[in-house]
Amino acid sequence: MTAHLWQSLTAAQREAVEHVDGPLLILAGPGSGKTRVVTHRVAYLLRQGIASRNILALTFTNKAADEMRGRLTQLAPGQQLWIGTFHRFCARLLRQYAPYVGLSENFTIYDTSDSERCLKATLAAAERDLSWTTPERLARAISQCKNQLISADDYRPPTGNPLGAILQEVYPAYQRRLLASNAVDFDDLLLHVARLLRTSDELRALLDERFRYILVDEYQDTNLAQYAIVRALSVDHPNLAVTGDPDQSIYGWRGANLSNILEFERDYPDVRVVRLEQNYRSTGHILHVADVLIRHNARRKPKALFTDNPRGAPVRLTAYDTQQREAEGIAAEIAAEVHPGRRRPRDYAVFYRVNALSRSLEHALRDQGLPYQIVNGVEFYQRREIKDVLSYLRLLNNPRDDVALERIINTPPRGIGRTTLLRLRQQAQAQGGSLRDACGTCQAIAGLSRRAAKAVGQFARLIDRLEQLAAQPVREIIQQVLDLSGYRQYLGHSDAAEDVERLANVEELLTAAEEFDRQHPGEGQLEEFLEQASLVNDTDAWEDERDKVTLMTLHAAKGLEFPVVYIIAVEQGLLPHELSRHENDRLEEERRLLFVGITRAQQSLQLSMAQYRDFRGQHNRTVPSEFLLELPPESLHVVNLQPGTAAQRPETFDQDQSDTNRPAPVRPPRGARRGGRAPAGVTTAAHLLADEPDGGSGTPPQAPPPDQFSEGMAVLHPTYGPGKIVALSGDRERRRATVRFANGSGQRTFVLSQSPLRPAR
């Protein structure tokens, strides 16, 4: 082996790299060179004479897979081994074994919006009263079931849960519809494979033998289904190496199960554990802030983060007046470094909790003439025109794809309206066939007007004609679709900026198809193209080559690093997010999210908040994030850019609706109270942020907070559930609200200052 490859590795890294047989757990802190270790280890395995086809590397995102592939081609050129996401891997297996689960190999992969359409169709057919819940909620519930390996037949609702009762009916019906359409949703990819491995030990053993060495990256993000798959493939050959960091688990909401990594040692008692704790990325101050913050989490594996890097500048904690000031301030700082050439735009990243926060930054950066890129804005493959065109392709590939058919049967408009579609659905149901079948027999459908029947007949002929082309190169198929369906004309007939852009997007799709064709010569590649389109997202298109400021969510930031990082809107309700604030597990996940953001920074980091922020079209006073209280003052530099604020700030706490109101005007948020972990001498974010320029001055009596309740407003009560305010009375501390509750609890009156009632939004 070439000596220089290993020279740069530390003892701990080398230990992981040179581990060959048996289970291995690599606990890798941020910036600890994990990717290097993993790729070196694969190279090492290959050099030990292990055949590349026996190695399987599973990642969570395409981006991670691409990076690993890229590095491996440098370390071990010319080796063919499987590197990819769980979903890609499962899709590929499923194509091979589709009949075992009732699919044919040309099945369609529904993305989230497709499966929601499918679910809506199911609900419409079931005719249940859904006024009290939404299809989205049901979709999420189904997804959660699948993540936990609960199949439609196994599902038993918890007693007294109204959602469960509906689910018991709808989940199997939805699943039947998917199968009838020869389609799977994202979760099915995993679920089908997991069940396949469980039911057929023969197949399981075959694949276990085939994939003798398995590596799983970001193991902390695996859910139960992924866990089951990996375990099933590591019975006879338990050479399972997982890497991860429990502190960077941020996908709990998607079913990721932190226990998978926390209890790995229990699952594999003879596991070798390697800890990579030295950080090569960040300055001492940045790492210290991250470390102190994450120690507030209870569910974790304690670890000591350290670095030999210089301490650097303290982390800045900046309070702005408004979000505009925040954005302008950040943009001006970047411009001041970039324009004289001290730094490049690509050195900078701005992170936020939700996509909606990017707008003011875009403005500010544009005003400064700074180039920027937004990761995960509107995804390319989610755009209407792209989905339209792809739906044609999907229907060609899988005639039973009803969701695709419904999408295009009248796009562009060809005179097939609601009524006609309804008849077609009835016909399909009666025949027990697909909509595509029904279209073919439209002459025989009762109640269909002559005109409608003609339109449907034309549509059926169009599809027939296109189906002849299915073996052509993908670009050619798309061209024909655009021409024969009239879609190109339909988009091109107006000069509206919107239409021009749509046309441009379609052109881009053609380019992508051309590129695909080049890489996939030969016939019948349509299926592979569609699979890529469903399982590849826009993060993958993020170009770190481009010299631009990067704007992205904290989730998207995982795995990346930047010299200078800004994290904006570190405020209650956003970070931690409103929906995660009240459950401890989810609060810890929010803390991890901030931890991930902080540890992306190499040299310089600023956390910021704005006193006022426009959100969802409303102008709101904000409350500093409780996480700010948990940061170590000795590594912080607090900058207060709010004019004359010390006087008003206590009031901000009155708007904190998280727990029971207290009479005291200044109330330490939860973090400070819990176990007295707040840094000595600092009790509240108000103090923390009032350090300068005018901190400590006398506090005049504050104005009463603006009334947040109004008549007719939807509210939520922890005991009585959702309700509506029917009357308000009294003032200030005595202000009372009468609420009518939805679930038969009748009407009740609450003293607002003493009740946990809050707006339901």
Add this chain to the structure above:
DNA sequence: TGTGAGTTGATTTTT
């Protein structure tokens, strides 16, 4: 059947 205005209602993170 298609279109446009108007309303409503919902808003986290993604394979």
Add this chain to the structure above:
DNA sequence: TCAACTCACA
């Protein structure tokens, strides 16, 4: 704020 959906009308 903004997209999806409804409803009235051509």
